[in-house]
Amino acid sequence: MADAQSHIVEIPVDGEHQQKLSYALATITAIQNHPLMEISRSPGHLLLLKLWQREEDLFGRRIALKESRMYSIKREIFQLCCFFVIFHGLFFNILFASSEDGDACGKWWVASIVSGWTSLVYALLVQVKLCRYWKVRKQVQRERNDNRALTRCIQELRMKGGSFDLSKEPQIGKRMKSSSVEIKWKPLTWWSRYLITVALACFSGLAIPVCKSMLCGF
Secondary structure, eight states: OOOOOOOEEEOOOOHHHHHHHHHHHHHHHHHSSSSHHHHHHHHHHHHHHHHHHHHHHHHHHHHHHHHHHHHHHHHHHHHHHHHHHHHHHHHHHHHHHHHEEEEGGHHHHHHHHHHHHHHHHHHHHHEEEEEEHHHHHHHHHHHHHHHHHHHHHHHHHHHHHHGOTOOOOHHHHHHOOOHHHHHHTTHHHHHHHSHHHHHHHHHHTHHHHHHHHHHOOO
16 A cells, blocks of 8 residues: 655735734734723623613703703793893883873882882892703703713723723712802892892882882982
């Protein structure tokens, strides 16, 4: 029996194929060493990433809901101001038409009371809406700060992968200390926030002389 001879067939590999093969091997190695692959192989890091992503989504929904509430409050304030202007426009037209009656001068105080109290009611309603608006806006700013802190932690986790410290927590709920400049200009901030209420209150104070002037003459 003739001895079986084994033959080894060599496939020539040129430089281009060898370069492509090295690129493929480098890509596979890079994918395996990628931080996201490390996170997927670590149950603790993967669970933490999912929890933080879910919390980030909840932050986004709460912020969107509160921003929609802010816009709704601004619309309500605008409507109250429009009703205020319309009411006093009609009211002063009626007073001007009644000024031709000589007996109307004796009842100027009734018109003043109606105009003054109506103005105060509108001013109080606007003040309540403004307080609610600034309260919601403060909550939105706090939610945004917390969301930014959480987003930074998620990005750090994605970059570090398995080397990320699982004991690290986002700086959520911590308030920044107020600076001396903010304390110094606090009255100016209050005036800028509630300027509409101040204007309505001043108008209600002018109701008495205006009504008397329109009914009794200048």
